[in-house]
Amino acid sequence: MLRVRKAVVDDAIGMAHVNVVSWREAYPLLLSPTFLASLSEYDLAQGYRRGLEAGTAAWVAEDETHIVGIATASQPREENPPRALELRTLYLLSAHYGSGAGQGLLDASVGTEPCMLWVASENPRAIAFYHRNGFTLDGAKKIEKQWENMKSARMVR
Secondary structure, X not given: OOEEEEOOHHHHHHHHHHHHHHHHHHOOOOOOHHHHHHOOHHHHHHXXXXXXXXXXXXXXXXXXXXXXXXXXXXXXXXXXXXXXXXEEEEEEOHHHOOOOHHHHHHHHHHOOOOOEEEEEOOOHHHHXXXXXXXOEEEEEEEEEHHHOOEEEEEEEO
């Protein structure tokens, strides 16, 4: 049984674990093995902890024992955004694809509000999920230099 709830500071380690493992599961063809191996749960946990202490809006999906998915949403990072709300992260362990956890995280974090997000251009599973939830590609693209020049596309609803 899965449940989605608002994240608390003590969730930072579990959130970092999901972040690292989900990237290693989702992006082995987009990012190098060296880059994926370099992802640090410790460093990410510190970042999540600081964010949660500062009031960052975050949610977790958990099974009986572990956090299996995370989502964060906030004001957009870019100037002149097309929407006033940005889904910043939505990561889910692959063992829980199709479980409803991703939908629960999306619903909890942004509901049905007008929203924007950036998605890896070569992640058809994620793009299809967001399409099912009313998002469309708006033509904006960028290169994520910090992530080995991964190509990203913006989606809006």
